[in-house]
C-alpha cells in the first residue's frame with residue numbers, strides 16, 4: 012500500500028522535526044563553563060548598544076572566539092531584534108540558538124520552534140505558576156530546551172515547583188535595571204538550602220564584564236554565563252572572549 016509507505020516515511024520526518032537539533036544541555040554537560048554569547052543591538056536600559064550593528068560578523072566572531080551557544084534578541088520594539096534575524100543566523104551556525112523573547116503564550120513557543128530556536132527563555136517574573144508549567148510542557152513537546160530565568164527568591168520558589176532543568180539567574184533587576192552579581196551568589200545559596208535536587212544547570216546572566224567576574228562566578232559553581240553588552244561593545248568580540256579567559260584550551264594559562 013503506497014499510503015502506508017508514505018506515512019512510514021512521514022513518521023520519520025516528523026520525528027526528526029521534533030528533535031532538538033543543537034542542544035545547549037549537551038554543552039552544559041561537556042564544558043567546564045558554557046558561554047552563551049548574545050546578539051543584542053539595543054536595550055531599554057542602555058539604548059543603542061552597537062551603532063554599526065553587524066549580526067553576521069558578530070556571530071562569526073563569537074564562533075571564532077569559541078562561544079558554545081548564541082542568544083538572539085527577537086523583540087523588535089525594545090531591543091531592535093527580529094525573528095528574521097534569528098532565522099537568518101540559524102542558517103549560518105551549528106551552535107545552539109537561544110531565542111531571547113518575552114514569552115507569555117504557548118503560541119510563541121511554537122513560533123520559536125519554527126524560526127529555528129533550540130532553546131527558549133521563560134522569564135519567571137512575568138508568569139504565574141500555571142502559565143510557566145503550560146509553557147514548559149509545550150516546549151517539552153517540541154523538544155525545545157528551556158532556560159527559566161529568576162531574579163529573586165519568590166521566582167525561584169515558583170520554578171522549584173516545576174520540572175525546569177536550566178535556571179538562569181538574572182543579575183539585572185528587570186524593573187529598575189540595577190545589576191548586582193551577588194544576585195547569583197544569593198540565589199545559588201537559597202537553591203542549595205531549598206532543594207536536595209542536584210541536577211539543575213545554572214546560568215549566570217547579565218552584567219558580566221571582566222575576567223574577575225568570570226572567576227567569581229566560576230567559584231560560585233555556575234555551569235554557564237550569558238554575556239551580551241560586554242561582547243557587543245568589544246571592538247573584537249573574539250579577543251574579548253579570550254580576555255575573559257573563556258576561550259577553549261586557554262583556561263590554564265591565565266589563572
Ligand SMILES: O=P(O)(O)OC[C@@H](O)[C@@H](O)c1c[nH]c2ccccc12
Nearest residue numbers: 181216217218219237238239240241
Ligand atoms: O548585556 P548583558 O548585561 O551582558 O546581559 C545579557 C542578558 O543577560 C540580558 O540581555 C537579558 C537577560 N534576561 C533578559 C530578558 C529579556 C531581555 C534581555 C535579557
